[in-house]
Amino acid sequence: MRKILIANRGEIALRVNRAAHELGIATVAIFSEADRASLHVRSADEAYCVGPGPAARSYLNIPNIVSAALISGADAIHPGYGFLAENARFAEICADHGLTFIGPTPEAISTMGDKARAKAMMAAAKVPITPGTGILESAADAAKAAAKIGFPVMLKATAGGGGKGMRVVRAPGEVEHAYATAQAEAEANFKNGALYLEKFIEQPRHVEVQVIGDTFGNVVHVGERDCSVQKPSHQKLIEEAPAPALGERVRERLHGVALTAARAARYTSAGTLEFLVSGDDVFFMEMNTRIQVEHPVSEMLYGVDLVREQIRVAAGEKLSFSQKDLKARGHAIECRINAEDPSQNFAPAAGTMREVVLPGGYGVRVDSHAYAGLAIPPFYDSLIAKIVAWGETREQALKRMECALRETYIDGVATTAGICLAIVRDERFRAGGVSIDFLNHFDAAAAAAHP
Numbered sequence: 486m487r488k489i490l491i492a493n494r495g496e497i498a499l500r501v502n503r504a505a506h507e508l509g510i511a512t513v514a515i516f517s518e519a520d521r522a523s524l525h526v527r528s529a530d531e532a533y534c535v536g537p538g539p540a541a542r543s544y545l546n547i548p549n550i551v552s553a554a555l556i557s558g559a560d561a562i563h564p565g566y567g568f569l570a571e572n573a574r575f576a577e578i579c580a581d582h583g584l585t586f587i588g589p590t591p592e593a594i595s596t597m598g599d600k601a602r603a604k605a606m607m608a609a610a611k612v613p614i615t616p617g618t619g620i621l622e623s624a625a626d627a628a629k630a631a632a633k634i635g636f637p638v639m640l641k642a643t644a645g646g647g648g649k650g651m652r653v654v655r656a657p658g659e660v661e662h663a664y665a666t667a668q669a670e671a672e673a674n675f676k677n678g679a680l681y682l683e684k685f686i687e688q689p690r691h692v693e694v695q696v697i698g699d700t701f702g703n704v705v706h707v708g709e710r711d712c713s714v715q716k717p718s719h720q721k722l723i724e725e726a727p728a729p730a731l732g733e734r735v736r737e738r739l740h741g742v743a744l745t746a747a748r749a750a751r752y753t754s755a756g757t758l759e760f761l762v763s764g765d766d767v768f769f770m771e772m773n774t775r776i777q778v779e780h781p782v783s784e785m786l787y788g789v790d791l792v793r794e795q796i797r798v799a800a801g802e803k804l805s806f807s808q809k810d811l812k813a814r815g816h817a818i819e820c821r822i823n824a825e826d827p828s829q830n831f832a833p834a835a836g837t838m839r840e841v842v843l844p845g846g847y848g849v850r851v852d853s854h855a856y857a858g859l860a861i862p863p864f865y866d867s868l869i870a871k872i873v874a875w876g877e878t879r880e881q882a883l884k885r886m887e888c889a890l891r892e893t894y895i896d897g898v899a900t901t902a903g904i905c906l907a908i909v910r911d912e913r914f915r916a917g918g919v920s921i922d923f924l925n926h927f928d929a930a931a932a933a934a935h936p
């Protein structure tokens with residue numbers, strides 16, 4: 486592999502660029518007209534404009550992206566996260582044009598993209614799943630299944646993930662309306678209205694396991710991450726590893742189950758298995774077939790470079806480590822600094838960053854494309870920096886994060902730095918083991934003001 490086209494923008498484009506350059510591989514950036522001044526354009530060896538600001542016409546424009554790859558002589562494409570990262574058809578088109586897709590196979594992407602199918606595959610592999618159904622035929626079908634499973638239940642879109650087309654149903658009288666609205670939402674968002682149903686798990690934690698596999702059948706886990714601190718939109722705000730308040734036996738079971746799941750899927754790249762954890766019970770939820778935003782948490786904990794490894798296995802090399810080489814050390818936590826206003830329900834804040842001061846020091850990692858004078862286009866997600874703090878203990882990692890957030894200063898747009906600081910200082914958060922509704926009960930408005 487000599488040249489990689491990076492089909493993404495922002496911090497993850499920089500992240501991939503670094504891994505490629507460290508491996509001695511040349512890079513090609515793509516950018517939209519709204520991203521001409523972006524750092525990822527400057528850091529790559531060459532760059533091509535692939536269309537106007539709206540993502541559908543640039544970062545999702547497959548013909549333009551593949552053309553840029555062919556014209557530049559790239560032999561591989563890294564999709565990052567979001568955009569085309571979990572588009573099986575894109576992975577196929579890359580292969581058809583002799584381009585190595587740096588990610589899993591189209592088959593793995595499409596199986597895991599269909600949540601009901603993924604659940605069925607996991608059930609067959611004896612991975613614990615939430616009690617539930619396959620694809621439902623009708624609202625009446627849903628009502629019958631709900632009565633059997635017992636309320637509360639949750640309707641989910643099989644093409645969904647991340648919360649869209651999802652409804653909690655607490656009583657028989659609510660089934661029909663919930664079914665109709667979830668189906669319409671799924672149809673509108675995914676052009677696929679198919680729903681399934683499962684037992685609703687009350688106040689669980691979101692714990693996910695990082696895995697990576699190669700094309701020789703080797704699969705390892707790189708530990709778990711607790712991502713229970715999420716916004717109402719299901720976007721994660723804070724992630725940490727190891728998951729706090731998880732018994733050693735549950736942790737080991739989770740790791741074992743994740744390996745079983747990844748092997749059942751014959752998985753060949755970096756991926757994440759998401760679980761709901763309730764007491765000592767773990768339930769497989771879905772698999773993300775991409776490198777995730779929060780991957781640096783695991784990199785800090787285990788001392789591995791997951792993007793480098795992704796590139797190596799896509800080039801047909803063996804994983805450079807085995808399970809016994811991987812030892813977690815200490816504790817790592819990530820805060821996402823988004824250009825959005827926590828006091829306005831996390832509404833995106835477009836604008837120009839006038840001043841940008843990012844933290845540093847021992848045990849602090851910052852992945853960011855931000856600089857003073859950079860305008861934040863309204864077209865894309867609002868992540869401007871990921872701050873990751875490592876410590877020998879959770880206590881030390883939290884203290885280091887607190888110091889890092891106090892150093893952080895972004896002027897010109899509202900950010901989540903203030904609320905992240907309030908959370909890492911919060912007594913209940915510091916106690917560890919908060920559930921997924923933690924942020925619903927957190928006074929975002931009061932916490933938003935940056936000290």
Ligand code: MV4
Pocket residue numbers: 615639646647648683684685686687689690691712713715719761770771921
């Ligand atoms: C659930 C659940 C409770 N029980 N499934 C949210 C996004 C999607 N990936 C699945 N989600 C959930 N599925 C059952 N059977 C609760 C959620 C959920 C959630 C999960 C993880 C993190 C934050 C969440 C916030 C609300 C609901």
